[in-house]
Amino acid sequence: MTKPFIHHVYFWLKNPNDAADKAALLAGLEKLSTVETIHQYFIGAPAPTDRPVIDSSYSVSWLLIFATAEDEAVYQTHPLHLEFIDTCKHLWERVVVYDSI
Secondary structure (H helix, E strand, O other): OOOOEEEEEEEEEOOOOOHHHHHHHHHHHHHHOOOOOEEEEEEEOOOOOOOOOOOOOOOEEEEEEEOOHHHHHHHHHOHHHHHHHHHHHHHEEEEEEEEEO
């Protein structure tokens, strides 16, 4: 049985209190969610939890589930992904990605 491929991206906005910047990033992610190889996705924000092991300094999280690592590789070079980067990269100051299988 093939294990799903999990791709979790965390974005730190340059202007985290700017509603228009956050809305632009969210709109970009919603458009990006139409890539055919994405099995499931979830756009999130930091939860109101407070424990020493929790990093809630990010602005937006983008959790993607792919059926296979090959599907995730298709996503990486998909025109919508490349367009998202070009269109939205000015909004963030930092991005961290965690991939797991």
